[in-house]
Amino acid sequence: MNRLASSLSPYLQQHAANPVDWREWSEETLAEAKALDKPLFISVGYAACHWCHVMAHESFEDAEIAALVNEFTVPVKVDREERPDVDAVYMQATIAIAGQGGWPMTVFAAPDGTPFFAGTYFPREHFARLVNAVGTAWATQRSDLMEQGKAVVQACATGGPVLADVSDSCPIDGPCPAGAPIEAGVLDAAAEQVARAFDRAHGGFGGAPKFPTAPVLDFLLRQHARTGEAASLMVVERTAEAMARGGIYDQLGGGYARYSVDAAWVVPHFEKMLYDNALLLDLHTRLDGPLHRRVAGEVARFIVDGLGTAEGGFASAFDADTDGVEGLTYVWTPGQLLDVLGEDAEWAARLFEVTQQGTFEHGASVLQLLADPDDEARYARVRDRLRLARDARPQPGRDDKVVAAWNALAVTALTEYARVHGQEWADRAAERAATLLHELHTVDGRLRRVSRDGTAGAAAGVLEDYGATAVAYLARHRATGEAVWLDRAKVLVDVIDARFATGDGGFHDTADDAEALVSRPSDPTDGPTPSGWALAARAYAEYAETTGDPYYRDAAYRALAVAEPVLTQHPRFAGGLGVAAEVMRGHLF
Incomplete structure (x- = not known):
């Protein structure tokens, strides 16, 4: 038995019986690696990850492989959903080293966390050769490894997106201009660019594998609401219908799988994630027609009944595998x-x-x-x-940890679904989950990232947790009229302002008093969910719209104006920023 048995994370507990002597990520673990004079082997994944399970069965459950890992490294298991900050830092390094990223993520680093080699899934024999090679290189070529690691960290530190300088037009200590931070023409051009990438045959964007890309669909829908642009609505409606009719949607039980392995939405990668379903519930809620009404109701029921926890929150995911077989159920x-x-x-x-x-x-x-x-x-x-x-x-396993940001997305979506369709059960579920975020996840005015079985984890909330939860509290305020939700939202936007702001209008993804990593992530681009940057800007904008407070209106203005080049150059991956910009133009729904 290694050191993971008492972990809060179901993913880490999946590895508690491995012969690999896993540790959790901590400052103590890094100090231990330094004392033992061994490199770190950092393995990052999540509970519903199919290839994480494959690598675990092939390598981490194998006594021979484990002996190599234990001899040459200090092995560390990381749940990317519990520690998105650690995941972000090493994903950036993995992409810099290997040219692509994914999970499981396989990283070798110096005891201080500086990465010098990284990749994703490795078959057993390849992984064995890799561990041996790392052990040899650490003993005989350490200076070369450290130089390589320093170069990776430097490349990551300087490889972020180009941002705008708004210090003259919108100084931190002064008011911003009247009007919107991003001109309508810029938003319309971004929507047009996204529409040109649309897959007219199957809906969505790109080829296989194909993801729902909910943030950019949300942006297109709001841009259509402002302009009446038919092309934007067509892209959203055709994509939403194609997904709802395809295999990526569970035609019996409701709920969406994480992505389709083909371009036509036929065969999913079967894990179901809370965040996808929350965002797609919101999308179907705001589309017209019997198909969207039915699917919205089924997805809402899947979230509440399928992912609901005893404490009132929502679990993170269902696995892709059942008894080790993908899609068996x-x-x-x-x-x-x-x-x-x-x-x-x-x-x-x-x-x-x-x-x-x-x-x-x-x-x-x-x-x-x-x-x-x-x-x-x-x-x-x-x-x-x-x-x-x-x-x-037989049924797939469920990852029961409650993630603050994803629960907040579900609160916002269920609140809106209840408003549009008059479903009180959905509103009650949203209220319970929002209350859980306040009563369990909030400790001394700060958010904790995860909880499980009524116990809050130690991991600090990151920017997306604060932004998404503030937006959820504002949704509860609009739904109930209760001032307490507005007060709770203000606490969170003030923490964003004090702890995450960069001083030039942007944001770091981690707080200024969070654990120091080899770099401090800051990324305005979306993943499957809106970026923390976009959610924070939206929270500022919605709070300002609700209260009329110019301080938060200016903060939202700066955050979006600084990030305008990202939306202009990469609109498919900046839908969250587009949504926040449309919110500032009055398109809240």
Whole structure:
């Protein structure tokens, strides 16, 4: 047994029985590596990650590989969802070294955390050679490794996006100009550039693998609300419908998988993440039509019933694997349909695109719903029977940790869903989760990143936690009229202002009193969720809109004006900034 058994993280607990002598990331671990004069082996992943499981089975559960790791390194396991700051620093280094990133992330670093080699998944034999090579190089070529590490850190420190200087037009100690920080023409040009990248055949952007990219769809929808631009609405509607009808959407149980392995949304990577479902719930809520109304209701129910925790929050994810087999719970063969449905099987096979050849592995198919059923009552009966049969199958594991930012996204989405569709159960769920964020995740006025089973973890909240939670509290204030939510939002935006602001209008992703890493991340671009920068700017803007306080209006103005080049040059990856800019123009919903 290694040192992970008492960890809060389900991902780390998955590795507690490994023969690898894992430690958690901490200052004590770095001090231990220094005392032992060994490099760090930093392995970063998350509980629902399929290839993380593969590398664990191949290497970390193997006694021979573990002996090499333990001999030559101080091994450290990191849950990227619990420590996004550590993940961000080493992901940047991994991309700089290997040219691409992903999980599991495999990093070798000096005892002070300076990375000198990095990659992602390595097969067992390759990984064994790599550990041996690192051990040899540390003993015989250490100065070369350290020089390489310093060069990586320097490249990461200077490799950020180009930002604007607004010190003259909008000084920190003075008022900003009247009007919006980003001109309408800039926002419209960004939307047009995004629309040009649209996949007209299948919806979405790019080829395989294909991700929902919810932040930029949100931006396009708000830009359409301001301008009436038909192209922006078309991109959103066609993408949302293609996803809702494809295999990336769970046609029986509701909820979206993290991404599609193909360009046509047919076969998902089966893990379901809270953040995707919160953002896509919000998207479907604000689109018209029976399909979007149905899917919004199903996604909301999946979040509340499927991911709800006893304490009132929402769990992070469901695994891609079931009993080590990806997709085992979800896929069907014609024979399985026949066993469950009898004479309805052939009709269901046509409806859900289940074929003899299959769309997945071993002749199995992922359910799709490319056209509406011709018999709604029959569809409902068939769906209920299939869902009951599927519920009797082995189920994927659930990562029960509650992440502040992702719960906040769910609070905002459920609050809006309840407002639009009059669903009180969704509003009650949003209120419970928001209360949990305040009562459990807030300690001495500061946010903790995660909790589990009613216990808050030690990891400090990062910028996205503060920004998303402030936005969620403001949504609760609008829904309830209760001043307490406005007061709670102010506490968080003031922490952003005091602890995360860079002094020139931008933000760091970590607080100024957080644990010092080899670099301090600051990234205005989106991942699958809006960037912390974008969420902070939106929180400022919404708070200013609610209260009329010019201080926060100016802070929002600076944050967006500084980041305008990012939106101009990389609009597909800056949808969150576009949303915040549209919020400042009055397009709150």
